[in-house]
Amino acid sequence: MTTGTPLLDARALQRRFGGLTAIRDVSLTVERQETKCIIGPNGAGKSTFLNLLCGTLRPTAGQIVFDGIDVTGMPLHRIARIGIARKFQVPSVFGRLTVRQNLSVAEIGTAHDGKAPNTVAEILHKLDLTEIADRSAGDLAHGQKQWLEIGMAMMTNPKLLLLDEPTAGMTVEESLKTAELLRTACADIAVIAIEHDMRFVRALDCHTVVLHQGALIAEGPFADIEANPMVRDVYLGRQ
Amino acid sequence: MEQGVTLILNSLTLISILVLVSLGLAIIFGLMNVINLAHGEFVTIGAYTLALTQAMGGNYWVALVMAPLIGAMFGLLIEKGMIRYLYEKPTSIILATWGLGMVLQQGLQLVFGAAPQRVSSPISGAVDILGASYPAYRLMLIGFSILIILACYALLRFTRFGLDIRAVIQDRSMASALGIDTERVNARAFALGAALAAIAGVLIAPLTVVIAQMGINYLARSFFVVIVGGIGGVGGVVAGSTLVGGLEGFMNYHLPVTVSQALVLVAAIVIVRFRPRGLVPA
């Protein structure tokens, strides 16, 4: 156990695609049970950054230390097993399985830090999916798929949950419900969310990081970020 | 010395044959991600064109001109009538082209009978090379395939059609956004691939037994060539053929044919493990 050090420590990450540098020298730390939002205009490198953290992309330079373990370049399934879960932007649930089966397939490994592992029934309840538990996931409405996917991520008993635009394509009510679900269901784990929807970020009201052209340009509580003139210029001002 | 020269020339012959058969396959595979299991039958069609031409009193060179035309026609027909509807379903293409191959084989057998077809090579005799006497026809085949490699390279590199093909291989949706008619590129490339295989059929015919089922032997090996060499380029095909053909040529000299074929399979599989995108990736 490595208390005192942050849960996630990404140091000077860089990612190039050919001549293009999508992420330059971005460092980020996340404490246990902390929630952070990453915002930034389209093409700022938010998704790339998330892909680096969860192992779908390898950084060209830099190091990622998770809970005292260097996870840079570790295979995907092992990253998942040591406690990093990820929700994709496009909802990717297994359409041929039911909601319950989707959750059961994601039930893997053991819980960390001596906690009891999440059970399917628990997660169904926490994410308000109990009523549709036996529906085929392919037939769900968009918002329900997103919640199911958060549920699947939770079934892996993560210490850190990475969310790629969790409210993309949602109605206002659905967005707010998502923020609420995250606050209640994911209270005891760390969360990093990439978001576009300012209402959602405001509802989440957490530490916020701003990416612009692949670099980190500002960081702080959302209220400060909102008031930051530079951030307004590159991002908020354009809305 | 003599033996060494013969060995090298034998390997070169095998490599040439593989290049000829695989070029078309690689273009189709790389361009459309289509695994055409009827590709071997294009080779067979070429060989039968030669047999039929000679049976009717025509000569070899007429067949060499006719075969790619007939091959291209078949290719176009198959692309328009079948493949076009299946681009999104790779497994369906495999099943359909396999079925088509069987139908073509049976059709040829029905029309021409099961006995091997008679074909003769246009030039006979042997040439002395560094003390080894080597059949002139095989040398011609090697020379011819070098010409075809160069022609293909030039076609892909310097013509508008080649540019379109390369653009589609790189990024299909981008190419179509740039105004390239990808459907037409597909159809033409398919016809080109079939024509190349048919030429290969004519060239190979005098060295082998011309029967309706001859295609399958070339099909399996040319897939190895493409997998080992990498998809979508002339360079990859040449590299893959050199490796597969060279390996087999040399091992044939010391080992039974079957053992060397099995070893080539093993080698190909091991190479894929370490270079999943082939020796010369596109």
Place this chain on the structure above:
Amino acid sequence: MSAQDQISAAARATARDATFARPKFVLIAAGWLVLASLPFWAGAYNIATIRDVLLFGLFALSLDFLWGRTGILSFGHAAFFGLGAYGMAIVTIKLGLDPASASLLGLLGGTGLAMLAALVVGYFLIFSGVRGTYLTIVTLALTVIAQHIAIGWSEVTGGDSGLIGVPPLTFELFGWRYALSDPSQFYWFVLLLASIILLVLWRVLSGRYGHILTAIEDNELRARTIGHHTDRHLLTVFVVSAGIAGLAGAIYATGTGFVAPDMIGLMLSTEVIMWVAVGGRGTLVGPFIGAFVVWWLQQKISSIDTKLWPMFIGLFFIAMVFLFPNGVMSLGERGRQLRARLWRRA
């Protein structure tokens, strides 16, 4: 669609998922009873024929396990069947062991050989991220080369004519020896074995493991991000599938008493795909039905002219892709939907 409709659609979907949808289960049970009673009313020739078709069904089941559950189409599954058959033949004929140990070693050797081949090929390919059509053509090459070896390496394999004189399966338990030379008993043994393997696979696949495989076929990257070592799952299925094919081959060889190159070659690889496609991919019971139906068709068509059969297979493959991509059995489903629609309109 109203909420009511949605709920009833969901209920229907669950009912479809429940594998013991009643009429179907009753039909399968009735079919099994007919098969089990066969030795009481059929002649020895028919018993032996149906036994072989059952073994082909088992072989088709092995392909269905792979193709139906992971989406990986093996175009060379006869290579594994043939390795099993040749393994059995070589051990029992060439090694000069006593019958009981020869049978046991033949079963283990044949099945093991098939699994080993799948393990080596599968490890190198699957762990390199090779999937889908690539994998299909490598398996195709595998069967072509296996057939070449079976023909060419005649000192061991008997070449074109194969090996003759594979003895019947013989078991020895505590000094009591028993040879399965009686056609009825051998038949029942095959039926029992096929049923057990079918039940075990069905049981395993209808549970969480089946869901994991479905998930991998649906979206492999996603399955990996929730922590599944998908390469290992796929390799396991590939090897087990090859093992079942090898086992079917080994037992088949003891039934016919000989092995020949066509038991390892492309034609058989093609036919087994057809059995699965006809019976319905991913249904597990379907492959047995497919093997029966196609075998019956083959008798009918070949009795007109043997050359017609390959032509028929070729046309079938083309027709399948365009007319019934989900298997011949799906035609029935489609017919029912059509009838229901007409009914509603009338």
